[in-house]
């Protein structure tokens with residue numbers, strides 16, 4: 001079995017970074033720790049490819065963890081970025097782009113009547129929950145085991161993404177009060193939500209959910225799940241918050257709310273929204289959003305909120321996603337990639353379950369079905385880690401964790417998929433041969 005290792009330049013950069021930056025990285029999942037390796041360092045990226053500092057090319061299925069639905073360094077987005085930067089990188093004051101982007105969001109995302117721009121998905125989720133608490137006068141929230149809503153205190157309970165990848169049960173530094181007010185339900189299990197709402201009558205401000213779970217790998221909602229959440233929230237006077245940081249503008253033009261025809265009270269956005277720049281947003285019902293300062297008493301602010309360069313990139317990104325043909329293309333590319341995963345595993349005699357919604361997907365080394373966090377945890381992580389390395393040696397990059405989704409973009413054309421198919425076939429065979 002070939003063992004992948006980063007090239008000399010990557011290794012040297014990692015060593016230097018590790019002396020100054022905790023773990024050598026600015027976000028834990030980048031460190032490759034759970035797959036027992038050290039990371040490559042990226043020099044540049046273009047279309048469906050990333051290139052490391054040692055001159056290796058990888059077909060990229062990470063897409064910066066979701067934002068790059070039109071591929072790396074997309075020309076329209078780069079042009080927007082340069083054009084905006086020439087006019088100034090930050091004003092700390094209002095500009096026309098903010099309302100333009102707000103209107104693009106409002107026209108696409110069901111239920112978003114008003115929106116506030118922020119700088120990250122974490123900030124958006126944190127602000128949405130504060131708003132839900134301020135609006136309802138209640139303190140508790142319900143989240144789902146394995147769902148990840150950024151790293152604010154209230155969300156680091158049974159969280160997915162890096163928290164799951166590193167096996168952290170919860171994080172030191174989260175006050176007991178925050179932990180106590182976050183109740184954890186089971187994804188795709190309405191009874192678990194009902195039980196919590198009944199046991200905490202009149203105390204739950206909001207149920208927050210990734211409408212397609214994307215931080216334990218890709219786990220789609222069962223048909224009754226999202227409509228059931230809507231019904232339960234209405235019955236108990238709790239707000240329904242969709243965290244569409246991953247799914248927004250990806251699983252449909254209007255995100256999961258459009259795809260599954262369920263309208264939340266509040267929506268959290270990030271990733272694709274900024275076209276690869278740091279940008280988030282939260283929005284929803286007008287009467288709720290009116291509670292945000294300065295129109296209302298719930299405080300929320302940010303020096304870089306609505307940053308003109310990020311906003312310009314966001315407008316360019318959403319403009320590229322304007323018509324249905326893009327989503328047809330993404331659906332076809334996603335289906336082709338799903339077939340590659342299934343066929344190459346079958347050819348190697350590997351047992352995998354594949355979950356896919358449009359252009360986001362995951363494979364799990366198990367028979368499936370994979371419907372929640374407990375199911376995901378039954379996957380064979382040793383096999384995953386071996387496959388991860390075997391893919392890198394063949395020039396394919398997927399997220400360094402079985403708890404993350406794969407993404408395809410409009411830049412993943414037939415030729416790229418053909419190369420990926422060969423790599424996956426060989427990599428699966430190598431894993432099964434041991």
Ligand code: HOZ
Pocket residue numbers: 027028029030065148161162215404
């Ligand atoms: N799954 C994470 C965000 N959705 C990955 C990004 C990170 O934590 O660095």
